[in-house]
């Protein structure tokens with residue numbers, strides 16, 4: 001009889017090892033180091049905040065963690081897979097299966113209704129079960145964010161906060177392992193920002209989705225389990 005081999009489940013959703021990123025300064029020979037041998041690991045279910053001065057590289061770090069941008073050196077592992085030698089198709093498959101993005105500006109398509117925007121990431125989804133249960137999941141998530149009665153409205157007919165909550169549902173529709181959010185409350189008033197922060201926490205707890213949340217907001221940072229400060233190319237845990 002063949003022995004069963006048990007592989008230890010990798011609980012690290014994202015591992016950034018020795019990540020460096022530089023940008024050329026236009027019109028000069030010099031390079032600016034944005035990320036300098038940075039290490040960071042996010043475990044399943046962890047909710048991590050990143051704060052730091054404007055221009056310190058927070059968005060750059062998030063884009064690298066989400067494989068939207070490549071580091072100059074270092075390794076990005078997603079669910080135990082080294083992404084370095086993957087081609088564009090493989091990378092977009094990894095993103096589609098494992099990662100949800102919320103950007104500072106919501107990037108909803110203006111010509112589509114709320115529900116059409118939410119279901120857009122299902123187009124490249126290959127998992128039949130996820131496709132078949134998408135409507136149900138969308139309504140469940142839209143219930144959580146209080147938008148069930150607005151599904152036929154277009155972004156132009158919605159408030160900024162409503163658009164941002166729609167973008168959050170869209171980021172979660174494919175059941176990602178991790179949500180990467182860049183200033184998700186940046187354009188919201190305090191009440192809507194607090195509400196979105198609560199929602200992120202609730203979704204993290206209920207669905208065990210890991211999160212990296214870049215923010216300038218102290219109120220949002222306080223909701224995270226762990227907060228890193230990014231400065232001078234590296235992160236340090238904030239006390």
Ligand SMILES: Nc1ncnc2c1ncn2[C@@H]1O[C@H](COP(=O)(O)OP(=O)(O)OP(=O)(O)O)[C@@H](O)[C@H]1O
Pocket residue numbers: 023024034052053054055056057058059060061
């Ligand atoms: N494509 C690029 N070419 C050259 N420099 C760039 C490029 N993209 C970003 N930078 C520079 O890298 C630095 C980090 O940018 P990044 O957008 O990651 O900062 P940030 O911490 O997200 O800032 P903010 O809080 O204002 O959003 C900035 O100084 C920016 O000018």
Ligand SMILES: [Mg+2]
Pocket residue numbers: 058059060182
């Ligand atoms: Mg930024």
